[in-house]
Amino acid sequence: MKLRVNEIFTSFQGEGRNVGMPCTFLRLAFCNLHCTWCDTYFAWNWGDGKEKKWNRPTVEMNKEVHDLETSEVAAQLEKLATQNLVITGGEPTLQQLALIELLGKKRPARLKWIEMETNGTIPLSPALIELVDQFNCSPKLSHSDNSKLRCAPNVLRAHQASGKTCFKFVIESRADLTEVKSIVEKNKLTNVYLMPLGRTKADQNARMPEVAEIARENGWHVTPRLHILMYGDTRKT
Ligand code: SF4
Numbered sequence: 001m002k003l004r005v006n007e008i009f010t011s012f013q014g015e016g017r018n019v020g021m022p023c024t025f026l027r028l029a030f031c032n033l034h035c036t037w038c039d040t041y042f043a044w045n046w047g048d049g050k051e052k053k054w055n056r057p058t059v060e061m062n063k064e065v066h067d068l069e070t071s072e073v074a075a076q077l078e079k080l081a082t083q084n085l086v087i088t089g090g091e092p093t094l095q096q097l098a099l100i101e102l103l104g105k106k107r108p109a110r111l112k113w114i115e116m117e118t119n120g121t122i123p124l125s126p127a128l129i130e131l132v133d134q135f136n137c138s139p140k141l142s143h144s145d146n147s148k149l150r151c152a153p154n155v156l157r158a159h160q161a162s163g164k165t166c167f168k169f170v171i172e173s174r175a176d177l178t179e180v181k182s183i184v185e186k187n188k189l190t191n192v193y194l195m196p197l198g199r200t201k202a203d204q205n206a207r208m209p210e211v212a213e214i215a216r217e218n219g220w221h222v223t224p225r226l227h228i229l230m231y232g233d234t235r236k237t
Contacts, residue, residue, distance in 0.1 A: 002067045002068060003099070004029045005027070006028060006090060007025075007027045007236060008077070010082060014237075015223050015226070017134070017221075017223075018134075023084035023086045024080050024086070026085060026088070028094070030043070030089070031089055032094060033121065034053075036054060036056070036143075036145035037055075037170075041056035042235070070101045086116075092118060094122065100125065100127045115136060117136045121149060123155055129162050129164065133164065136168055141180070143197070157188075160190065166191040166192075168193040170196075171211045172207070174210060174214060194221070194222050195225060198228065199228065200232065204228050208224065
């Protein structure tokens with residue numbers, strides 16, 4: 001079975017509970033959303049590479065998508081991997097059957113910890129839940145400029161019930177608090193993290209004090225975007 005891969009590289013987990021953890025990233029291509037501030041547009045925003053769509057640059061699909069057998073991906077992870085793997089995107093849950101094969105039958109022996117990033121809109125297969133140690137679910141708020149499809153309460157509740165999910169909200173300003181509170185309370189979410197919106201160090205530093213204050217008031221965690229602070233808005237970091 002093939003995975004549609006965008007890129008594989010080693011770096012540090014930049015966000016959430018395990019920020020700073022050395023890891024290999026497996027970035028899968030394609031996404032079902034189109035966030036207006038997405039910094040991984042090169043995994044899904046197909047076009048001629050000159051025009052913009054969804055307020056983001058476009059990239060040529062045939063240059064960014066690599067169709068690889070799960071055994072080829074496993075071999076690359078064996079060579080590159082730390083013992084930690086972060087599967088990201090795009091939206092990785094679009095490729096669950098191939099991921100189940102990679103993490104099950106083809107699982108690289110050296111992997112000890114597997115995290116998966118997701119936007120929380122697509123139901124998870126029970127087999128995938130078994131194979132992944134931690135899900136980092138980032139429900140999108142209205143400032144992402146997606147349609148109402150961005151919020152799937154049944155999926156968020158299934159994540160919460162799995163006992164394996166941290167929920168991470170991207171915060172532009174205090175005006176987002178009402179929406180975050182509504183999602184958290186309606187779906188009884190725990191392990192909530194707030195993270196400043198921003199693709200530059202300046203944006204991160206400017207928003208962090210207010211985001212930290214909102215988190216403190218509500219008993220939630222706060223997370224930086226460590227890779228932005230360390231490397232700026234660059235690829236494979
Ligand atoms: S869900 Fe994630 S990958 Fe998809 S457009 Fe939004 S930020 Fe980008």
